Amino acid sequence: MPYPPGDPRISVINEAPPNPEGRIVLYWMVAARRTHDNPALSRALHHARTLRRPLVVFEPLRTDYPWASDRHHQFVVEGMLDNAGRLAGTPVYYYPYVELAPRAARGLLAALARDAAVVVTDRSPAFFLPRMLSAAVAHVPCRFEAVDGNGVLPLDAATRVYPTAYGFRRFLQRALPSVAGDLRRVPREDLRDLPPLSGSDRAWLGTITDRWPALVLDAEGASALVRTLPIDHVVRPGVQRGGPTAAQSALTRFLGDGLGRYATDRNHPDLDLTSHLSPYLHFGHIAATDVCRQVLAHAGWSGQMSGTAHGHREGWWGLDVNVEGFLDELLTWRELGLNAAAHLPGYDRYGTLPPWARDTLARHGADPRPYAYDLATLDAAATHDPLWNAAQRQLTTEGRLHNMLRMLWGKKILEWSPSPEAALEVMEHLNNRYAVDGRDPNSYAGIFWVLGRYDRAWGPERAIFGTIRYMSSANTARKVRVKQYLARYGADPSLLST
DNA sequence: ATCGGCTCGCGCAA
DNA sequence: TGCGCGAAGCCGAT
Numbered sequence: 188m189p190y191p192p193g194d195p196r197i198s199v200i201n202e203a204p205p206n207p208e209g210r211i212v213l214y215w216m217v218a219a220r221r222t223h224d225n226p227a228l229s230r231a232l233h234h235a236r237t238l239r240r241p242l243v244v245f246e247p248l249r250t251d252y253p254w255a256s257d258r259h260h261q262f263v264v265e266g267m268l269d270n271a272g273r274l275a276g277t278p279v280y281y282y283p284y285v286e287l288a289p290r291a292a293r294g295l296l297a298a299l300a301r302d303a304a305v306v307v308t309d310r311s312p313a314f315f316l317p318r319m320l321s322a323a324v325a326h327v328p329c330r331f332e333a334v335d336g337n338g339v340l341p342l343d344a345a346t347r348v349y350p351t352a353y354g355f356r357r358f359l360q361r362a363l364p365s366v367a368g369d370l371r372r373v374p375r376e377d378l379r380d381l382p383p384l385s386g387s388d389r390a391w392l393g394t395i396t397d398r399w400p401a402l403v404l405d406a407e408g409a410s411a412l413v414r415t416l417p418i419d420h421v422v423r424p425g426v427q428r429g430g431p432t433a434a435q436s437a438l439t440r441f442l443g444d445g446l447g448r449y450a451t452d453r454n455h456p457d458l459d460l461t462s463h464l465s466p467y468l469h470f471g472h473i474a475a476t477d478v479c480r481q482v483l484a485h486a487g488w489s490g491q492m493s494g495t496a497h498g499h500r501e502g503w504w505g506l507d508v509n510v511e512g513f514l515d516e517l518l519t520w521r522e523l524g525l526n527a528a529a530h531l532p533g534y535d536r537y538g539t540l541p542p543w544a545r546d547t548l549a550r551h552g553a554d555p556r557p558y559a560y561d562l563a564t565l566d567a568a569a570t571h572d573p574l575w576n577a578a579q580r581q582l583t584t585e586g587r588l589h590n591m592l593r594m595l596w597g598k599k600i601l602e603w604s605p606s607p608e609a610a611l612e613v614m615e616h617l618n619n620r621y622a623v624d625g626r627d628p629n630s631y632a633g634i635f636w637v638l639g640r641y642d643r644a645w646g647p648e649r650a651i652f653g654t655i656r657y658m659s660s661a662n663t664a665r666k667v668r669v670k671q672y673l674a675r676y677g678a679d680p681s682l683l684s685t
Numbered sequence: 686a687t688c689g690g691c692t693c694g695c696g697c698a699a
Numbered sequence: 700t701g702c703g704c705g706a707a708g709c710c711g712a713t
Contacts, residue, residue: 350694350695351696351705352706353695353704454707498705500706515706516706520706541693543692543693594707636706642705642706643693643694643705644691644692644694645709646692647691647692654691654692656709657708657709658708658709659708663707667707
């Protein structure tokens with residue numbers, strides 16, 4: 188894909204020139220659902236100024252995607268209310284749209300794009316979004332660009348797939364100095380002094396919003412609305428509020444308590460000290476660059492990489508072990524997942540596991556399974572294993588799963604499923620159905636790690652797992668603190684989802 | 686409490 | 700070709 192010179196985040200989807208008859212510049216916001224630290228919004232603002240056209244920010248939410256539920260919809264709608272507040276009083280025309288019935292949005296993008304000078308959208312490498320972008324090409328007759336606001340490094344900074352975190356970390360340590368400047372400068376999208384909508388533009392937009400009404404809601408209205416949609420209502424909203432403002436609150440809380448003892452305490456489920464930023468990163472309510480910048484500023488970073496680390500987890504920023512530990516999660520592990528989604532065709536398919544992993548699992552495909560649970564039993568957290576059930580209940584009720592336990596959660600699903608392929612299907616389904624950050628490249632990296640991706644063989648060879656790393660609930664309970672966690676998620680049947 | 690062996694492939698040095 | 704090394708492990712020996 189060709190780039191305009193100098194910006195590896197921008198892909199030109201349709202090389203057509205800007206439509207000289209176009210009324211507006213359209214930003215079709217589908218992944219980076221925020222108004223701050225958003226390179227696609229910056230690009231759209233650039234076009235609006237250069238072409239002297241008003242900017243329309245169109246933020247839609249489809250109804251018919253897999254696993255759509257009250258949980259995901261509520262989170263996104265809360266973000267829309269937030270974005271509406273942030274754009275109120277600016278010359279930007281904000282158009283939030285929630286599809287009320289399957290296919291109701293058909294024709295909407297085309298109607299907006301027909302009279303646009305330029306269309307800018309988000310590049311997002313996973314789930315249905317790449318397909319949606321491909322399908323949209325036919326409906327955008329003018330210049331059409333997709334902008335990558337996913338990570339601290341552009342997706343295309345890496346030109347290959349990395350099979351290990353160690354290798355990817357080495358690459359990151361070489362590549363990050365080139366963006367170090369961005370990690371000190373706070374971007375300020377300037378929303379003032381844009382061309383305003385003319386009366387005729389407003390009349391034209393009115394014909395579109397008559398047919399596809401913009402979302403008009405307050406916070407209470409969000410939950411009432413999602414209940415009326417043809418989506419999965421069994422999955423109730425999670426415990427975290429959606430939107431950029433809630434995202435910043437979570438980050439501020441984490442900087443104050445959690446980051447300072449991240450290395451030592453984050454693995455204890457009882458303490459619950461992780462950042463809780465994943466759902467916000469997933470829906471683009473906060474930028475990874477923003478998180479990284481605030482963490483570095485909080486830690487008093489000098490602005491220089493140490494230059495001595497070659498793939499090792501610590502010692503590249505010259506910061507304390509807690510901060511470096513968190514940055515390794517945010518950068519190495521998160522961007523490793525993005526790397527696979529963007530560059531490994533079939534990143535979500537069993538066949539892309541490394542050969543040693545598929546071989547060893549295949550050799551043990553016929554091993555007897557002492558425990559065999561079907562999807563319904565797992566979904567209902569009704570196994571014989573109290574720690575696993577607790578983790579599953581946290582997932583179904585809260586929409587999140589503690590980092591330490593999510594690995595155990597997956598390993599047990601592998602152990603209890605008739606085949607590793609079936610285990611993958613179950614993990615994908617439960618994670619995508621219940622986790623607010625489900626369907627993220629990171630979710631897939633975690634699920635595939637359970638099956639051997641990014642990992643190495645571990646002896647001794649054992650039943651079902653072969654040489655895939657094994658984990659046991661008993662050892663996990665011995666190593667980390669789970670007593671309160673078990674009490675919190677352990678016994679109350681009213682927490683159970685049906 | 687700590688240690689080594691179990692086991693595999695990558696990437697770099699030589 | 701050899702060698703160091705790796706998201707969080709497990710288990711038995713000392």
